[in-house]
Amino acid sequence: MLEIKNLHVEVEEDGTKILKGVNLKINDGEIHAIMGPNGSGKSTLAKVVAGHEAYKVTGGDILFEGESILELDPDERAHLGLFLAFQYPVEVPGVTNKTLLREAYNTIAKERGREELDPLEFEDYINDRLDIVEMKTEFLDRSINAGFSGGEKKRNEIFQMAVLDPRISFLDETDSGLDIDALKVVAKGINHLAGEDNAVCLVTHYQRILDYIVPDKVHVMLDGKIVKSGDKDLAVKLEDKGYDWLTDLASVSANGEQQ
Amino acid sequence: MSETQALESMVGGEYKYGFTTDVEYEDFPTGINEDIVREISRRKDEPQWVLDFRLEAFEKWKKMDGEPDWPNIEYEPMDFGDIQFYSSTKKKAGKEKPESLDDIDPQILETYEKLGIPLQEQKQLQGIAVDAVFDSESIFTTFKDKLADAGVIFSSISEAIKDHPELVKKYMGSVVPKGDNFYAALNSAVFSDGSFVYVPKDTVCPMELSTYFRINNMQSGQFERTLIICEENSHVSYLEGCTAPMFQETQLHAAVVELVALENAEIKYSTIQNWYSGDEEGQGGIFNFVTKRGHCRGDNSKISWTQVETGAAITWKYPSVIMQGDGSVGEFFSVAVTNNHQQADTGTKMIHIGKDTSSTIISKGISAGESNNSYRGLVKISPRAEGAQNYSVCDSMLIGQTSGAHTFPYIESANPTAKVEHEASTSRVGEEQIFYLQQRGMSEDNAVSLIVNGFCKEVLKELPMEFAVEADKLLGIKLEGSVG
Numbered sequence: 001m002l003e004i005k006n007l008h009v010e011v012e013e014d015g016t017k018i019l020k021g022v023n024l025k026i027n028d029g030e031i032h033a034i035m036g037p038n039g040s041g042k043s044t045l046a047k048v049v050a051g052h053e054a055y056k057v058t059g060g061d062i063l064f065e066g067e068s069i070l071e072l073d074p075d076e077r078a079h080l081g082l083f084l085a086f087q088y089p090v091e092v093p094g095v096t097n098k099t100l101l102r103e104a105y106n107t108i109a110k111e112r113g114r115e116e117l118d119p120l121e122f123e124d125y126i127n128d129r130l131d132i133v134e135m136k137t138e139f140l141d142r143s144i145n146a147g148f149s150g151g152e153k154k155r156n157e158i159f160q161m162a163v164l165d166p167r168i169s170f171l172d173e174t175d176s177g178l179d180i181d182a183l184k185v186v187a188k189g190i191n192h193l194a195g196e197d198n199a200v201c202l203v204t205h206y207q208r209i210l211d212y213i214v215p216d217k218v219h220v221m222l223d224g225k226i227v228k229s230g231d232k233d234l235a236v237k238l239e240d241k242g243y244d245w246l247t248d249l250a251s252v253s254a255n256g257e258q259q
Numbered sequence: 260m261s262e263t264q265a266l267e268s269m270v271g272g273e274y275k276y277g278f279t280t281d282v283e284y285e286d287f288p289t290g291i292n293e294d295i296v297r298e299i300s301r302r303k304d305e306p307q308w309v310l311d312f313r314l315e316a317f318e319k320w321k322k323m324d325g326e327p328d329w330p331n332i333e334y335e336p337m338d339f340g341d342i343q344f345y346s347s348t349k350k351k352a353g354k355e356k357p358e359s360l361d362d363i364d365p366q367i368l369e370t371y372e373k374l375g376i377p378l379q380e381q382k383q384l385q386g387i388a389v390d391a392v393f394d395s396e397s398i399f400t401t402f403k404d405k406l407a408d409a410g411v412i413f414s415s416i417s418e419a420i421k422d423h424p425e426l427v428k429k430y431m432g433s434v435v436p437k438g439d440n441f442y443a444a445l446n447s448a449v450f451s452d453g454s455f456v457y458v459p460k461d462t463v464c465p466m467e468l469s470t471y472f473r474i475n476n477m478q479s480g481q482f483e484r485t486l487i488i489c490e491e492n493s494h495v496s497y498l499e500g501c502t503a504p505m506f507q508e509t510q511l512h513a514a515v516v517e518l519v520a521l522e523n524a525e526i527k528y529s530t531i532q533n534w535y536s537g538d539e540e541g542q543g544g545i546f547n548f549v550t551k552r553g554h555c556r557g558d559n560s561k562i563s564w565t566q567v568e569t570g571a572a573i574t575w576k577y578p579s580v581i582m583q584g585d586g587s588v589g590e591f592f593s594v595a596v597t598n599n600h601q602q603a604d605t606g607t608k609m610i611h612i613g614k615d616t617s618s619t620i621i622s623k624g625i626s627a628g629e630s631n632n633s634y635r636g637l638v639k640i641s642p643r644a645e646g647a648q649n650y651s652v653c654d655s656m657l658i659g660q661t662s663g664a665h666t667f668p669y670i671e672s673a674n675p676t677a678k679v680e681h682e683a684s685t686s687r688v689g690e691e692q693i694f695y696l697q698q699r700g701m702s703e704d705n706a707v708s709l710i711v712n713g714f715c716k717e718v719l720k721e722l723p724m725e726f727a728v729e730a731d732k733l734l735g736i737k738l739e740g741s742v743g
Contacts, residue, residue, distance in 0.1 A: 050698050053690065053694070073697065073703070074694060074697035074698050075698075075700055075703070077698075078697070078698055078699060078700040079700055084698050086695060086698075088691075089695070090689070090691050092692060092695070092696070092709070092713055093713055094712070094713025094714055094715070094717075095712070099709075100696070100699060100709070103700075103701060103705070103709070104699035104700045107700040107701060111700070143713065160699065164700070
């Protein structure tokens, strides 16, 4: 479904190189986990896939269903069914969750040739979805993320994912800052939503969430590159050994490139 | 093609009301002097006391030191010799005041239809009575008879001078005195037309009243005067809308609005101001220098101003409330949007005189492009205003890196029992906010408009429902493409 080919990315403002040749292929029905220490570029990867303007792609390509999406605006990528759960969900005072979701749902529905829902139909539809993340209906009438606790913001991201029903979701550090109960709720929601014809990519620092969500593939990112890929056992190994045993691997491949 | 629709399509979504209507005007000299003032009065066939009012105002204006220099706005001083102070379309012989729509130039009717304010009976907006003011004249007032059944007088001020001189004489100039300020004095000398509303005792006005102001003549200024009187235990909701064609030259609009609320009366006054604001380079546009003031004369009366200011090259406007009656209430809810080279210096004055008076100020300023947006507000508590309360919130939102927001709050309290609260904030529409909403499928323009509407929600909810939708759309159009 999504293929990232030798992707090179730098910060638009100052030219700092962040991604240095990332390759990744995610198929329908798969759950991937991208792990790595802070500053390795994993969150940047998620944002670049979503089309964040602060980053400039200097090489490589991102293909969705075989077509490059590099020239598409973030909203056009969303219309294809690409979703990003934010590490730091943004507050929009005065705009309710419900307003955002109905607008977003109907915009995407139109683009994807699905039926738009009128306010009443939509009400029924989202009430169903609320249960997935165990949220109360009051949540819908609150301003987007304004005054939400850290856990509520993260749950709200998964709720939005549930409502928008994307093809592929990048979940950027959705597990960080969650207590264990909230983590379980979020993990349950993600498992519920993962299916045959969609895909999920978890971006995470810790393997903790992988106790609840079993990935098909685990990738380790260091210094802007995926240096190792494996199955769920790789995550366990990382938990035991930390990232240090992989740093040599990273420098070797970096040197290899220079030669 | 009688109307320059090319202009309209050229600006696309930017300004929809920029067309001109090709009508014939009566000749009128430009410039201002005593003869001009007399000529205006003569053409309007006014009684002596109105002429005297004008001449006194003109004397005061002449003695003034020129335009006020304290607002945070910059422009070339105006050349009053170039302005035509009165503008009247040619009438059919013997039809000075139209008795029916048949007497009105069809082009003008068409204009209002294009503006979304059809005057023809079968098309009239339901539940809203409209007074249509075209340049210096009130063209037509709808639902007059229905309102008259309820005892409500709704007419142009020129008609009111003829039909209800005792009311106009008693109240005109009683809230905004002739010599109040430079532009109020000028207006008092040359005012052309405007609306008059009188709601008798114990009456709830059965429908929304509204005046639609249209400046069409390139050379003319518009100097309308509105007077609303609400007797004891009465209630009225009034809305004004404003648009103008797009011209290279700037045009002057200097209005005076006076509101009088007697005991237990309530006046709600809403404005959606969408004058032409000049082009992207700052050429042309309306200079909007307006004096609006309400007087809570009776105990427990209430005056509420709501304004959505999106147009005009320069806005200089401070709708105020004098709370004289004990327990009276003043409110000011404002959204001021500036883009490109627009300048706005707007706010309010809340003057607490009576005991237990209370006022609320909610001001939301949004600046984009190269524009400058200032809030200027005064809260004044007089020595005898025991227990007076004020609550003010002034929030500014910046879009882009080159716009400016300023806040000038003044508080003068002469009574130790008074409570005055002031909150202010400035935020910037962030890249992250827009990215977030775009990631959820919204276009950039929709994202900005959603953020801005959220920011203004407290004010927009004060508008009558029919207009809230309109205002919502207007904000979106106004800021299209403002995030570069």
